[in-house]
Amino acid sequence: MSGTHKPMERFDHNAREALADGRLRSALRKATGQFGERRRAAIEDFGAEEWQALRERGRALKDEALASLDVLLERFASRATAAGTRVHWARDAREACEVVAGIATAAGAKAVVKAKSMTTEELRLDEHLTQRGFESVETDLGEWIVQLAGEVPSHIIVPAIHRSKESIAELFHEHLGTDPGADVIALTAAARQALRTRFLAADLGISGVNFAVAETGSILILENEGNARLTTTLPRVHVAVMGIEKVIARLADLPVFLRLLPRAGTGQRLTSYQSLLTGPGGRGGGEGPRELHVVILDNGRSRMLSRAVTRQALACIRCGACLNVCPVYQNVGGHAYGSVYPGPIGAVITPQLAGLGRGAALPFASTLCGACRDVCPVAIDIPALLLDLRAEVVAQPKPARRLERLAFALWSFVVRGRRRFEFATAFARFAQRFLITGDRIRSGPMALGVWTKGRDLRPLAKDSFRALWERGLKDEGTPR
Amino acid sequence: MSDAARRTVLGAIRHHLREARSAGDELPAVREAGRGPPPRIGEREDLVREFATRLGAVGGVAWRVAGIDGAADCVASIAAELGATRIALSDAPLVRALRGRLPASATLVEVADRDAIASCELGITSAQAAIAETGTLVLDAGMERHRLASLLPRVHVALVPVELLVADLDAAFAAYATREVPAAITLVTGPSRTADIELTLVVGVHGPQALHVVLIDGA
Numbered sequence: 001m002s003g004t005h006k007p008m009e010r011f012d013h014n015a016r017e018a019l020a021d022g023r024l025r026s027a028l029r030k031a032t033g034q035f036g037e038r039r040r041a042a043i044e045d046f047g048a049e050e051w052q053a054l055r056e057r058g059r060a061l062k063d064e065a066l067a068s069l070d071v072l073l074e075r076f077a078s079r080a081t082a083a084g085t086r087v088h089w090a091r092d093a094r095e096a097c098e099v100v101a102g103i104a105t106a107a108g109a110k111a112v113v114k115a116k117s118m119t120t121e122e123l124r125l126d127e128h129l130t131q132r133g134f135e136s137v138e139t140d141l142g143e144w145i146v147q148l149a150g151e152v153p154s155h156i157i158v159p160a161i162h163r164s165k166e167s168i169a170e171l172f173h174e175h176l177g178t179d180p181g182a183d184v185i186a187l188t189a190a191a192r193q194a195l196r197t198r199f200l201a202a203d204l205g206i207s208g209v210n211f212a213v214a215e216t217g218s219i220l221i222l223e224n225e226g227n228a229r230l231t232t233t234l235p236r237v238h239v240a241v242m243g244i245e246k247v248i249a250r251l252a253d254l255p256v257f258l259r260l261l262p263r264a265g266t267g268q269r270l271t272s273y274q275s276l277l278t279g280p281g282g283r284g285g286g287e288g289p290r291e292l293h294v295v296i297l298d299n300g301r302s303r304m305l306s307r308a309v310t311r312q313a314l315a316c317i318r319c320g321a322c323l324n325v326c327p328v329y330q331n332v333g334g335h336a337y338g339s340v341y342p343g344p345i346g347a348v349i350t351p352q353l354a355g356l357g358r359g360a361a362l363p364f365a366s367t368l369c370g371a372c373r374d375v376c377p378v379a380i381d382i383p384a385l386l387l388d389l390r391a392e393v394v395a396q397p398k399p400a401r402r403l404e405r406l407a408f409a410l411w412s413f414v415v416r417g418r419r420r421f422e423f424a425t426a427f428a429r430f431a432q433r434f435l436i437t438g439d440r441i442r443s444g445p446m447a448l449g450v451w452t453k454g455r456d457l458r459p460l461a462k463d464s465f466r467a468l469w470e471r472g473l474k475d476e477g478t479p480r
Numbered sequence: 481m482s483d484a485a486r487r488t489v490l491g492a493i494r495h496h497l498r499e500a501r502s503a504g505d506e507l508p509a510v511r512e513a514g515r516g517p518p519p520r521i522g523e524r525e526d527l528v529r530e531f532a533t534r535l536g537a538v539g540g541v542a543w544r545v546a547g548i549d550g551a552a553d554c555v556a557s558i559a560a561e562l563g564a565t566r567i568a569l570s571d572a573p574l575v576r577a578l579r580g581r582l583p584a585s586a587t588l589v590e591v592a593d594r595d596a597i598a599s600c601e602l603g604i605t606s607a608q609a610a611i612a613e614t615g616t617l618v619l620d621a622g623m624e625r626h627r628l629a630s631l632l633p634r635v636h637v638a639l640v641p642v643e644l645l646v647a648d649l650d651a652a653f654a655a656y657a658t659r660e661v662p663a664a665i666t667l668v669t670g671p672s673r674t675a676d677i678e679l680t681l682v683v684g685v686h687g688p689q690a691l692h693v694v695l696i697d698g699a
């Protein structure tokens with residue numbers, strides 16, 4: 001079982017490990033397949049044309065918001081402040097962690113409950129809080145399982161997909177004393193009970209933010225389990241952490257995103273709950289926290305604004321659709337990326353947030369098949385971004401790339417002359433006879449051998465298209 | 481520290497947006513009005529049907545009753561079937577009107593602290609709107625004290641006069657163009673759910689396991 005932190009530089013190594021894990025692969029296939037199916041059904045039900053129009057509207061709203069990000073963030077901050085929210089700003093992860101720890105200390109908090117949030121994972125906020133002596137519990141069922149086991153999520157929507165129910169029953173038996181043979185319903189009930197106690201005892205709740213509305217100073221959180229509602233209602237203090245890109249202009253824009261996000265992510269018309277929070281509800285004897293803090297985080301995002309190709313990545317609404325359709329992600333899962341943001345969008349965002357020194361392998365972890373672009377509810381051209389980042393990585397001098405450059409230079413020389421190309425393919429046709437096993441080339445000499453270690457190669461066809469054409473194909477199948 | 485951070489973050493955003501503009505990127509301005517289609521308006525009966533279908537599709541139950549008496553009977557039978565011994569009530573007049581009409585054996589918990597509400601099997605609230613498009617309840621915490629009563633008990637019953645049905649999400653949000661946005665608006669679509677263990681759908685995890693919406697004519 002692969003489940004602990006992986007350094008992201010080792011994508012190739014991690015991926016190989018993941019590929020060897022048969023259980024993980026079949027679980028991933030099932031999950032990604034199911035979400036893909038549901039998304040397709042939901043969109044069909046919505047109407048393909050209407051969906052297209054909705055995507056464009058969603059993207060346009062995001063583009064407008066990004067183009068006026070400074071104005072909208074200031075508007076958000078001032079309206080939120082007027083509603084009683086305390087707004088904080090953080091340049092990077094360290095600063096954001098300090099802010100949250102500071103709030104927790106000032107509030108005299110001990111027990112912390114967390115609702116699933118990728119941004120707080122990006123900050124490694126859990127680690128930071130634990131080091132500072134706070135006890136922080138993940139409350140999303142999947143995240144909690146992963147936390148109990150000391151692992152990291154393998155899928156963004158189903159974080160514990162790498163674990164069988166038997167192994168979860170075993171884990172709960174160890175930690176909660178439940179029946180080791182408990183079924184899924186009993187396990188869920190046990191989790192509800194154990195976490196309910198934690199919720200009632202917690203002083204501080206931490207959540208992410210799906211959308212922040214500039215017009216009203218509100219934050220919106222989507223979920224299915226109810227743990228985010230509990231996290232944002234029960235503890236005395238609620239801290240919400242958001243990236244700068246989460247802000248949108250108006251309340252009236254929300255329906256567009258509420259229609260896009262659940263359909264693309266899980267194929268739902270709407271998730272079970274949306275909480276739109278504007279100021280602390282618990283003042284003056286009302287229900288809800290007495291303090292609401294919002295931490296606005298940059299951490300490498302603002303520099304993505306400067307170019308159109310990178311700016312579009314900030315339109316991402318974190319639905320997860322691109323992960324589920326990605327042939328690479330379907331096979332290796334979230335662990336291999338060694339980063340909070342896996343899959344196609346993760347491969348794009350990670351190197352930008354963390355800097356190109358880290359995560360430089362990730363832009364290459366893609367076949368550029370374009371499936372991610374086709375499903376993205378805000379029409380982000382992820383393949384274009386990946387190519388852009390690849391170009392940047394390759395432009396960095398690195399001796400190990402000499403062989404690769406030589407190979408591409410040779411390739412470019414060969415394909416630019418018809419004679420050279422015909423000669424080369426004729427030679428390859430002859431040489432491949434010695435390498436074909438069954439109907440594939442499964443291993444080869446030298447550089448080819450390295451390549452075929454993880455893949456099979458289709459041999460060249462017996463005759464080229466040109467030869468078939470000359471031999472009479474041109475007389476067949478003329479358009480009627 | 482926070483003010484320095486604020487200035488740096490906003491400064492960085494402005495700097496990079498300026499860079500984009502000078503590279504010739506066209507950055508669209510925020511339009512004044514929303515760009516969605518206008519909220520849909522539907523016939524009452526169509527909305528009721530659509531709401532019930534949508535709610536049913538996510539595992540909620542819709543009831544339709546006449547007047548407050550019909551609502552009381554409906555809630556009483558849900559409570560009896562559940563064998564509820566403690567029932568949390570919100571402070572809405574519609575919910576208060578149920579006092580005296582619920583099973584006498586049950587303890588009614590009103591405007592209570594969270595532990596008291598957490599110990600109830602059933603929570604009864606009203607809602608400020610219901611959305612046909614998605615089978616969704618709109619709980620506006622500025623109008624009713626129902627954040628916990630709709631969340632902590634195993635079963636949530638919401639009383640909704642049919643006049644409060646709106647066609648779609650746009651209509652629900654449009655209502656706040658002229659109304660103050662309260663500390664919390666919660667949209668509720670069916671019971672809580674998870675598929676985190678082997679993708680097996682389990683209804684009822686942290687939030688309620690069952691949701692009943694009682695649509696009332698002539699409330």
Ligand code: SF4
Pocket residue numbers: 264315316317318319320321322323345372375376377378379380
């Ligand atoms: S980039 Fe991926 S996660 Fe982001 S909105 Fe598009 S499909 Fe969803």
